[in-house]
Every structure is written in C-alpha cells, then in structure tokens.
Amino acid sequence: MKRADDRTVTYRIVVTALLAAFVFVGTLIRIPLGTSKVSVANAFCAFTGFVLSPLYAGVASGLGSLIYDVIYGYGIESLVTFVTKFMIGFVVAILYKVFRKHITKQQELKGEHTPLLYVISAAGALTYTVMYGLKSFIWVLVGLVPASKLESRTGISAAWWWAIGKMSVSMLNAFIAFLVAPFLYWGIMPALKRMGVLSRLNPPTPE
Numbered sequence: 001m002k003r004a005d006d007r008t009v010t011y012r013i014v015v016t017a018l019l020a021a022f023v024f025v026g027t028l029i030r031i032p033l034g035t036s037k038v039s040v041a042n043a044f045c046a047f048t049g050f051v052l053s054p055l056y057a058g059v060a061s062g063l064g065s066l067i068y069d070v071i072y073g074y075g076i077e078s079l080v081t082f083v084t085k086f087m088i089g090f091v092v093a094i095l096y097k098v099f100r101k102h103i104t105k106q107q108e109l110k111g112e113h114t115p116l117l118y119v120i121s122a123a124g125a126l127t128y129t130v131m132y133g134l135k136s137f138i139w140v141l142v143g144l145v146p147a148s149k150l151e152s153r154t155g156i157s158a159a160w161w162w163a164i165g166k167m168s169v170s171m172l173n174a175f176i177a178f179l180v181a182p183f184l185y186w187g188i189m190p191a192l193k194r195m196g197v198l199s200r201l202n203p204p205t206p207e
Contacts (some may be wrong), residue, residue: 011200012052016060019048031111041065042128042173043180045085046121048098050185051192061089064113084131084165098114114182125174132170137163144150152157 026044030037045061065085066118071077089206099120103113140159150158192198 007201008200012056015197015201016052016056016063019060020064020067023048023061024067027065030078034137038169038176039173040176040180041085042088042125042177043184044120045088045128046092046124046177046181047184047188048089049094049120049124050096050117050181050189052089052093052094054090054097054158057093058086059089059090081136084128084135085132087131088124088128091127092120095120095123111186112156114186117182119184122174122178125177125181128169129170129174132152133163133167136166191201 023044024043026042030039031042034036036127040057045065048057048060062082062085065081066078069081074081099113099116103116108112114189136145136207137159140162141156142149145162150162187199
C-alpha cells in the first residue's frame with residue numbers, strides 16, 4: 001500500500017513538472033501592448049487546475065511562470081510571479097473539484113458542463129488580475145517603478161494610476177484565459193483520459 005501511494009505521488013510530481021513546462025511554453029506566446037504584454041499564459045495556468053489537485057495545479061502554474069521570469073531576467077519579481085500565477089491554478093482546481101461532484105458522466109460526455117468551465121476559468125484569471133493590480137500598486141509605493149514611467153505622478157495617485165493601467169491589460173489577458181482555457185480542456189483532456197493519466201493521478205481509494 002505504501003509503495004502504491006509513493007508511486008501516485010511520484011506520478012503527480014512528474015505530471016506537475018510537465019504542466020509547468022506547458023505553462024512556460026504558453027508564457028512565451030505574448031504580444032507587447034504599451035507597458036505590458038498580451039498573453040495566453042493565464043489560459044495555460046488555468047488548464048492546470050482542470051488536471052491536478054489545487055496544490056499541484058498551483059505549483060505547476062506558478063513554477064512554469066517563475067522559470068520564464070528567471071530566464072528572462074526579472075530577478076526578485078519572479079518570486080511574486082510564482083505566488084500570483086500559483087493562485088490561478090489553485091483557484092481553478094478548487095472550483096473544478098467542488099463543482100465537478102455535481103456533474104454526471106453523461107453530462108460531461110455531452111459537454112453540458114462547458115459553461116461551468118468558462119466561469120471557473122474566468123474566476124482563476126480574475127484572481128490573478130486582482131493580485132497583479134495589488135502588486136503593481138505596492139511596487140509604486142515602495143519605489144520599484146522608475147519615476148520616469150509615472151509621468152510626474154507621485155504617492156497614492158501614482159500607485160492607483162499605475163495599478164489601474166496594469167490591470168486594464170491584465171483584464172484583457174483574463175478575457176483571453178476565459179476564452180482559451182475551455183478549448184484547451186476539450187482539446188487535451190480526452191487524450192489524457194484515454195492514456196489513463198487522470199486515473200493514475202487520482203486512483204480509487206481502497207475500502
């Protein structure tokens with residue numbers, strides 16, 4: 001029994017690492033927009049929550065994003081990225097786990113739970129948007145944003161202006177996640193089921 005449990009944990013770690021790489025690839029797909037970038041990364045982060053349990057999904061989501069930040073020289077900010085992106089996978093996984101209990105296999109096969117996938121994806125992406133805005137607000141207050149970018153604004157007004165500007169682009173990314181994550185679900189989940197990945201991640205509990 002103990003060895004079976006160990007194999008399950010090992011398998012979950014391996015899948016988490018693979019999904020972290022998946023998130024990293026998604027993070028590479030981005031288009032500059034003003035001082036920020038439009039990206040499908042949040043959709044990839046949300047998808048981890050459909051596959052893994054909350055903790056593992058959060059780690060996959062955050063780790064893939066952190067690796068991108070480290071490689072591209074974002075320094076200490078990569079740790080903040082890990083926390084904020086962690087929340088996307090974590091929130092999606094929690095909501096999916098809660099609501100999935102009320103979905104029958106027949107409803108799932110017919111795709112009747114698709115509207116729920118959109119709601120859950122949006123919730124995860126919007127959680128990130130709020131945290132990203134909070135980070136941007138704090139970054140101005142502690143002096144981590146160059147004054148040259150604040151257009152002569154100072155203090156709280158500068159922090160609000162910067163945070164709102166960042167969140168406006170993040171809202172666009174949240175909308176992209178809302179649209180794309182369910183497509184990732186329908187494009188990838190059937191293959192994971194056929195390969196037995198989901199059953200190995202969550203094996204039946206012996207009575």
